[in-house]
Amino acid sequence: MTSLPLLEPATDTGCCPPAVPSLGAAEANDRAAVFKALADPNRLRLLSIVKSAQGGEACVCDLTDPLDLTQPTVSHHLKILVDAGLLHREKRGTWAYFSLVPGALDRAAGLLVNL
Amino acid sequence: MTSLPLLEPATDTGCCPPAVPSLGAAEANDRAAVFKALADPNRLRLLSIVKSAQGGEACVCDLTDPLDLTQPTVSHHLKILVDAGLLHREKRGTWAYFSLVPGALDRAAGLLVNL
DNA sequence: GGCAAACATTGATGAACGTCAATATCGGGG
DNA sequence: CCCCGATATTGACGTTCATCAATGTTTGCC
Numbered sequence: 001m002t003s004l005p006l007l008e009p010a011t012d013t014g015c016c017p018p019a020v021p022s023l024g025a026a027e028a029n030d031r032a033a034v035f036k037a038l039a040d041p042n043r044l045r046l047l048s049i050v051k052s053a054q055g056g057e058a059c060v061c062d063l064t065d066p067l068d069l070t071q072p073t074v075s076h077h078l079k080i081l082v083d084a085g086l087l088h089r090e091k092r093g094t095w096a097y098f099s100l101v102p103g104a105l106d107r108a109a110g111l112l113v114n115l
Numbered sequence: 116m117t118s119l120p121l122l123e124p125a126t127d128t129g130c131c132p133p134a135v136p137s138l139g140a141a142e143a144n145d146r147a148a149v150f151k152a153l154a155d156p157n158r159l160r161l162l163s164i165v166k167s168a169q170g171g172e173a174c175v176c177d178l179t180d181p182l183d184l185t186q187p188t189v190s191h192h193l194k195i196l197v198d199a200g201l202l203h204r205e206k207r208g209t210w211a212y213f214s215l216v217p218g219a220l221d222r223a224a225g226l227l228v229n230l
Numbered sequence: 231g232g233c234a235a236a237c238a239t240t241g242a243t244g245a246a247c248g249t250c251a252a253t254a255t256c257g258g259g260g
Numbered sequence: 261c262c263c264c265g266a267t268a269t270t271g272a273c274g275t276t277c278a279t280c281a282a283t284g285t286t287t288g289c290c
Contacts, residue, residue, distance in 0.1 A: 022164045112220050115159065
């Protein structure tokens with residue numbers, strides 16, 4: 001849970017001069033972890049709602065209703081997105097506000113283009 | 116098996132003037148399907164190998180060894196990537212050659228940036 | 231201090247997934 | 261025509277995942 005897959009410097013498993021720069025196993029695992037977090041329609045909607053929310057942030061109570069999910073399920077999805085380095089959680093009082101990690105979506109997109 | 120999630124024109128579920136343009140349920144499902152195909156380290160490595168292969172294409176026999184998977188498993192992963200609209204399959208003789216669908220990775224990246 | 235609201239965690243359950251062994255299909259050569 | 265090599269399909273098995281109900285934890289307020 002302490003890893004931030006999006007921030008890794010793209011190291012290769014092989015040594016020396018890479019003849020064919022195809023993805024190594026470790027790197028592939030890290031990148032797949034990011035896409036795993038994105039591979040759920042409800043999590044995509046969560047990201048979309050947070051992104052288009054006024055002020056760029058939303059609390060759990062704002063996210064439960066439009067998704068038609070229970071509060072524990074929404075909390076679970078948000079945790080996955082936070083662990084993947086896509087969302088940032090800030091607790092203010094009783095509420096937990098979630099916002100997009102700046103540049104995280106662009107970095108994830110970069111993982112795709114620079115495969 | 117006939118759907119091509121990547122080629123959809125991003126229609127919204129709501130009607131009329133979209134007050135908050137957050138992702139609809141149907142659109143979220145289609146996009147999640149693409150990321151589901153990308154949410155496996157071995158499939159990412161398959162895409163990477165095909166992309167960096169000479170001529171931009173590779174057959175199954177070229178893909179089985181570097182992934183340390185059995186041939187049926189590699190075929191299974193390739194089918195998922197083809198169904199997601201990311202890979203193109205062309206059968207020449209006994210061999211099946213796989214190549215990246217032009218622009219598919221960029222479109223997938225676009226799904227992320229334009230959430 | 232104690233209650234209520236917001237959020238997180240736990241446990242359980244059914245579905246989806248990745249993998250392999252075995253088998254089937256298809257194409258080329260002798 | 262039959263065999264062989266390359267790929268696809270099927271069936272089974274263990275794991276992971278999404279979801280919910282129930283409960284725990286923290287914070288603000290009276």
